[in-house]
Amino acid sequence: MSRYTNGTDTHPFKWFETTYPNKSLPRNPEHWDIPDGPWWFAPSLPAPEIPIEQRIKSRRIQAMNAGTTFNGMIVETDDISQQRITGAAMAAFLDGTLVTHWKTPEGFMPLTAPVIIQVATHVGKFVQACYNREKALLEMENPTHADIDSGWPS
Template structure:
């Protein structure tokens, strides 16, 4: 659930749901194809204008956020397997 809970990048609330991850990936691909690309991106706080470089930055930050969530989940599963999991661990260490 943490992976799809959203994050904030440069003061922009960014949806990290699976659909949004796909849209961000598509926008990043277009930004790679056309360095002059720009767009109006919809956030929960309203629309923002992003340049190709900013789109790539958002895509990179979202990818890092999702990977950090996966890494935390993996750490917790390792703790379960080792018998060292605690209730507190479930609330700690997640990216924001």
């Protein structure tokens, strides 16, 4: 028996293609010529088990994108923010007198070159701590029973 059936081996898309060869149903549902009869649908299959390595990786990505704080300032840590912080740190390294107005969730904050470099260093350590937590979970004897939601840096 096919996955979808109206009592025959006809697949509903085959019926659709022969009934509406131009691949479009009439706009008014009253004009739809859908055959009567019991349509059987296969029961939903259970979702496949996601490997523990993939679940831990997903949790690491979630932790890395959650952001961190530096001296009370909320710092976003998603991939694009990391790139921008790295670029600002490079500019601060090249020009020690640089002052930039960094946008945070609380608004713009003036940052001097040394502070920009400190923020970039802090974010780099935060990201590495996320990878370290992932590594520690994966190296456990039985990571399947590990609490993968705790122990992440913030």
